[in-house]
Amino acid sequence: MHSSARPKWVRPAQLVLWLALAATCGAAGSQSMREVIGAGDTVRVTAYRYPELTAEARLSDAGQMNVPLVGPMTLKGLTPDQAARQIAERMKEGEYIVDPQITVTVVDARSRVVAVLGYVNSPGRYVLDGSAARISDVIAMAGGLEVSGSDNIILQRSAEGEAKSVNVDFKAVVQGDPAKNILVRGGDSIFVPKAPLVYVHGEVTKGGAYRIEPDMTVMQAISLAGGITPRGSERRVELRRRDGNGGWKESSAKLTDRVSPDDVVYVREAWF
Numbered sequence: 001m002h003s004s005a006r007p008k009w010v011r012p013a014q015l016v017l018w019l020a021l022a023a024t025c026g027a028a029g030s031q032s033m034r035e036v037i038g039a040g041d042t043v044r045v046t047a048y049r050y051p052e053l054t055a056e057a058r059l060s061d062a063g064q065m066n067v068p069l070v071g072p073m074t075l076k077g078l079t080p081d082q083a084a085r086q087i088a089e090r091m092k093e094g095e096y097i098v099d100p101q102i103t104v105t106v107v108d109a110r111s112r113v114v115a116v117l118g119y120v121n122s123p124g125r126y127v128l129d130g131s132a133a134r135i136s137d138v139i140a141m142a143g144g145l146e147v148s149g150s151d152n153i154i155l156q157r158s159a160e161g162e163a164k165s166v167n168v169d170f171k172a173v174v175q176g177d178p179a180k181n182i183l184v185r186g187g188d189s190i191f192v193p194k195a196p197l198v199y200v201h202g203e204v205t206k207g208g209a210y211r212i213e214p215d216m217t218v219m220q221a222i223s224l225a226g227g228i229t230p231r232g233s234e235r236r237v238e239l240r241r242r243d244g245n246g247g248w249k250e251s252s253a254k255l256t257d258r259v260s261p262d263d264v265v266y267v268r269e270a271w272f
Contacts (some may be wrong), residue, residue, distance in 0.1 A: 038111025046103035080104040117143040118192035119149030150195040196261035200225035203232025219255035233270030240264035
């Protein structure tokens with residue numbers, strides 16, 4: 001787990017994302033955002049004027065609960081209002097209560113919990129409002145990606161009892177591709193890895209670590225660091241790169257050379 005001391009920024013592009021994608025979810029999105037009872041949830045059933053019938057229990061793996069006067073009932077897949085109506089109907093049919101007024105409340109929505117880990121501003125466990133949500137909504141719950149978070153997100157989900165990893169191109173989501181803005185369901189885990197970085201030091205205005213964009217050159221990396229100072233020389237740029245044996249290899253670099261993850265670009269002083 002990474003340190004919580006890193007700066008917590010929300011990328012400006014994500015502000016546009018959360019506004020632009022609101023329209024793409026449509027009616028299907030609103031339906032998935034309904035609160036739905038699931039297996040493992042803790043549910044409370046109360047009957048107006050009959051406090052002795054109050055019951056609270058965790059649903060079984062089959063989504064069932066023992067309801068007072070009625071017995072085992074499958075509540076999985078129902079909204080609380082639907083579950084309350086079905087319980088009331090069963091009580092009427094059994095002639096236990098003339099006019100039952102039932103309320104069903106989800107106390108602990110364990111079936112709708114999603115874990116968001118890695119380089120987001122607020123990693124943790126989040127409860128979905130409904131049975132599913134778009135990955136953009138879940139990332140928004142976690143405060144958005146950190147400035148050092150990668151656009152390549154890993155979604156870990158369980159499909160038919162087997163773990164399955166799905167790679168999500170979050171940059172495509174930001175750019176408005178609805179096909180990439182996939183649904184996340186309870187029990188899923190989202191991991192945001194660290195973005196590939198290049199390190200720029202020496203005679204530059206602001207040395208430090210910077211995100212690597214596709215086909216980034218040495219010159220572009222130096223530009224991110226504020227450019228070369230008056231004491232530096234663009235002809236005395238060195239590149240330090242890991243070799244295949246885990247060591248480092250140093251060489252002179254041209255401004256047009258491409259940088260790779262974890263490269264170190266060092267600008268030396270000019271000869272006067």
